[in-house]
Amino acid sequence: MSAPQADGGPAGESLVAAVRDIATEAGALTLRWFGRRDLGVTWKRDGTEVTEADRAAERLVRDRIAELFPDDAIFGEEEGGSIRPDGRTWIVDPIDGTRGFVRGVPLYATLVALVDPHGPLVGVIDLPVLGQTLAAGRGSGCWLDDHRCSVSDHPDLSGALVNTSDYNTFEPIQFEALRSRGAMMRTWGDAYGYFLVATGQAEAMIDPVCETWDLAPMPVILAEAGGAFTDVAGRLEYRNRNGVATNGVLHPAVLDAMGAGHGGDRGK
Template identity: 80%
Template sequence: MSQGADAPPRGDPPNASESLVGAVRDIAAAAGALTLRWFGQRDLGVSWKRDGTEVTEADRAAERFVRERIAQQFPGDAIFGEEEGGAVRPDGRTWIVDPIDGTRGFVRGVPLYATLVALVDPYGPLVGVIDLPAMGLTLAAGRGTGCWLGDHRCLVSDHPVLRGAMVNTSSYETFEPEQFEALRAGGAMMRTWGDAYGYFLVATGQAEAMIDPVCETWDLAPMPVIMSEAGGIFTDVEGRPEYRNRNGIATNGLLHATVVAAMEAHRGSAHGE
């Protein structure tokens, strides 16, 4: 069953304050800066988790830093992190933390990894931050406050069709052949500038879509508010506005239905349609 079955409260969701967005941004940026102590080092002490993904001392230290900072500044909030667990509180606020999104690239010295922090309330993501430590860039958005890269307000592109659109993903291994072929046949420029960096490119208007057929809640929690505040759309691969279904699509909005339809292509093939 979908993890997104809980209905949000009725009424208009409250906007985030600029001070709250700033606090989340600062915590994420400080945690990201901490990871640079390990970035580029030959011996990172890499170990493997039960799900087959890599984890390093940097992952653990960055999440521990975020947890300690939240405990100091927001002691009443819950925390759900990739490395130390937790749960999303349905009736309050929860911080969702991915200390290093793109650990596999991080351990190989690829500078496109990110530190992700989201603050969600019963209505959904309230604040979302993508910090790119090795690039010195921090993208932050709050409900009703816009999406910002420093002093620059970010907006998605106005490219209206799949042909010529830049479409990113974290790995082609997670696609069904029919899905990839539908995107390619539609004229999309397929690239693997993925993980959080792919979403960053969509929010800043440098790409038109990012597709994650398989991922985790902490990979996606910042994306709905980032995309909506940048003028785009985030859903799961079936077009539902939910970040907890372990998959996601972000687009500039103009070609969202086309991308969702392409990801549905394998269903028609499976049924002989």
């Protein structure tokens, strides 16, 4: 697949609101299961957990899209699909952080992205337990409820808060490169890590291994918050099963620490 382009038209406020409303409705549905013992957990072929809540939330999103946007394609973690190269596709992760969800960790998210041939058009991170929803539309800004969000201005890795979902996905040399430059390494990961970067509470989020539905909302969210998102090789691409989000200033340094070797090249 070729890298998405950043020159598409803006997302209208009504479209951003529709994506946000669908994501928050699905997120609210997951609360029916959160904290319960009878979650109906099963295991997928890839060794990850899936629950009744995952399936129900994705089904709700698909039903709403079918009602409101019947001509759009859908690609979801639980029911599959594909990304339409010549039209719009909704990309859905009903519960990002299922492993934490089944253990009662309140930082899981419902992720919904709408992409077009130019790349992500709208991205939403809904945090159901926290009652917070981050939404961004191309050319429309990044918003946490009624407050416009922006990334931090921290200038270097020393003292920067750097998150990941799982440090077991790092090569030892990558971890040491970040640690030796003074980064504060934490695991407030999954979508919550990207949320922290976009709202200026962290400087970087790194996922060396993940999936398309984990990352699809992030390019537009980070761009509209004034930050940067690429894969670990510095390409402006969310479909390569890895991602790096930063406040922008630190992006070359983070890519260098991860061994990208591109300096300031972000794949443009």
